[in-house]
Amino acid sequence: MTAPALFQDEAPKTPQRQLKNRYDGRDKVTGKAKYSAEFPVKDITYGYIVQSTIPKGTLVSIDQTAAGKASGVLAVLTPFNAPKLPVASPQPPARRHITVLQEKDIFYNGQPIAVVVARSLPEAMHAATLLKITYKSQPAQLEFKGRLAEARPPKQPGREPADSKRGDIATSLSNSAVTLDVVYTTPIQNHNPMEPHATIAWWDGSKLNVYDATQYITGDRQTLARTFGIPVDDVRVQCPFVGGGFGSKGSTWSHVVLAAMAAKVVGKPVKLALERGQMFGPVGSRPTTAQNIKLGATADGKLLAIQHDVIVHTSLMEDFLEPSAMQTRLLYNSESNVTSHRMVEMNLGVGTYQRAPGEATGTIALECAMDELAHKLNIDPVQLRLINYAEKDHSKDRPWTEKSLRQCYTDAADRFGWSKRNPEPGQLREDNNLIGYGMATATYGANRSAASAVVRILPNGRAYIGCGTQDLGTGAYTVLAQACAQGLGIDPALVDVQLGDSNLPKAPVSGGSQSTASIGPAAAAAATQAKLKLFELAVNDSQSPLHGLQAGSLDTQDGKVFAKSSPNKSDTFTAILQRAGGQPIEATGSAEPGEDRTAYTAQSFGAVFAEVAVDIDTHMVQVRRIVATYDIGTLVNQKTGINQLQGGIVWGVSSALHEEAHIDPTHGRTVNETLAEYHVPVNADIGTIDVTVTGIPDTKFNPLGARGIGEIGITGAAAAIGNAIYNATGKRIRDYPITVDKIM
Ligand code: MOS
Helix, strand or coil, X not given: CXXXXXXXXXXXXXXXXXXXXXXXXXXXXXXXXXXXXXXXXXXXXXXXXXXXXCCCEEEEEEECHHHHHCCCEEEEECCCCCCCCCCCCCCCCCCCCCCCCCCCEECCCCCEEEEEEECCHHHHHHHHHCCEEEEXXXXXXXXXXXXXXXXXXXCXXXXXXXXXXXXXXXXXXXXXXXXXXXXXXECCECCCCCCCCEEEEEEECCEEEEEECCCCHHHHHHHHHHHHCCCHHHEEEECCCCCCCCCHHHCCCHHHHHHHHHHHHHCCCEEEECCHHHHCCCCCEECXXXXXXXXXXXXXXXXXXXXXXXXXXXXXXXXXXXXXXXXXXXXXCCCEEEEEEEEEECCCCCECCCCCCCHHHHHHHHHHHHHHHHHHHCCCHHHHHHHCECCCECCCCECECXXXXXXXXXXXXXXXXXXXXXXXXXXXXXXXXXXXXXXXXXXXXXCCCCEEEEEEECCCCCEEEEEECCCCCCCHHHHHHHHHHHHHCCCHHHEEEEECECCCCECCCCCCCCHHHHHHHHHHHHHHHHHHHHHXXXXXXXXXXXXXXXXXXXXXXCCEEEECCCCCCEEEHHHHHHHCCCCCEEEEEEECCCCHHHHCECEEEEEEEEEEEEECCCCCEEEEEEEEEEECECCCCHHHHHHHHHHHHHHHHHHHHCCCCCECCCCCCECCCCCCCCCCCCHHHEEEEEEEECCCCCCCCCCCCECCCCCHHHCCHHHHHHHHHHHHHCCCCCECCCCHHHHC
């Protein structure tokens, strides 16, 4: 069932009623919210993953005699004794190649090669040290920048083609008065949500239960069912709270399957929680990139040519593309536009989605290159972007659903004080600091998928909504409470929300910034269906003031049903339900994207301005201020929405200055696999972040008028900072992150 017409076509009639605070805020700050590793499960045992210490080769043997006899040990699973799964590796269970003890080949240093199960975690960890592992090593590919010439096209087709071409780029470049040809590089990054991955698995006969830290309970369920060869209905995945995911929890990784496998072998529940160090390799990373940008423009700043050629690394297990040139196809208007993506194979864990996969790295190259071009042309960087403003999606030759990027530039520039910027680098000095201003455009596509929800109206005046989505900490609970309340016509504080259970109606992966845009309309559809059932009860009830009216002539507000023609005729939800026997009303509803998907391009935009202070002696960079305005349609909730955008910007600061995985060139292990060595910003690294939105509803995209906001915040931010560092120092650092040694 798709959403009824009201919710497909119309903007909400009344302003969205927002929850001022997060629905789940109190439970989180009081510790009542339980994360996947925290559930008390009777007879729990502990699994510990043993990882390969070589980057390439084969396992010859694993002698587990000593480990098997160690205190508390229940089982040691290795590729030599692990149960064979019906879906034979290396066939990826769900389009991913996960290593689940089905093969003896080693693809990277850190690959899971054994699981020790014991009655306590220390005993499991101790026994792991007693395993005698013999490998046959082979030379590994661990170099990226020196092997760019080996880059090849992706083997698996992506959602969009890897290459694109419009116009005659050679002619456009030769006709350009000013050209630019630069290479930007970005490092491998690893997701480090506060909550590392964790799974508790147990079998109830032939039925599998897991608590899993995941962005996708439905996907987990499908992958587990397929991997173990059991019906989907025999798997239940629960995950009421997630401590951040950022893309890494969107796939079902080895440890989830291994926890379930181990639970089957020992006949008891198994908890398998990854250590922080195990977050670097076995659960995906953002690939490193080398991006060549060529721009050509007329003397008055009109872009004639844009070429963006991207090379990323990929694992030897499967191809994963960080699609860094995608936004370059549509962000600016130019007569020629060419992009390509190639990959270099390396003996590393697989690449995966990490916050704004593609745009996060791609906007670094494109938006810094635009800044370089602006300097060459002696045109203000904002002006250069306005000259080349894309009035439509030129890559697909179709209109935008909604675009207010011009307003983003002017609003953010005004609040920032951009007019005070000196375009000449190195001119502004305060005490021992050089001060610089920089800006960039932010952009991210708008996604939406089919979703469903169940709504109950309760006789006590409250309501319930259940949806098989998950809240990564982003605000899904809050959004569902609001959407249900809005749909029913009650106070959002009266709504109880349940999510994070695969027994609930299906919702998509909380990835691609699509959750709110997908589950909001589903919640509205379910509420509409529940409301219709309530209307039927009222009009058929001889004791109701609404008796005998047409259900279609009724509406709701503040927990009352009333006749649209004479609002004095009304009946409360509780009175209607009490008279009908005191039972709740229940209805399910679904919503999915309409036909508009191919007629329009739904894309979000933003403008980010940064002020940095660079210490003249130490070259330490302080990001003093970020001012940004985003064009993301309706902001569904002020607090959770602005927080999401601010959080994305913090990631931008991280990408610009801090974050980078270092791979040991000999052994292939991530050297800095702790939060002490893998630098991410702390509060002291973050100055003022001032975020607003244009807030123009995008009702061509969905009935909420809201596009996603989870990922756009990171885009553009790192470029704005790099551009500000150039404005402060005159140094153009094209190798990210911009650490102090590079500024010297
Ligand atoms: Mo996001 S990287 O699609 O979870």
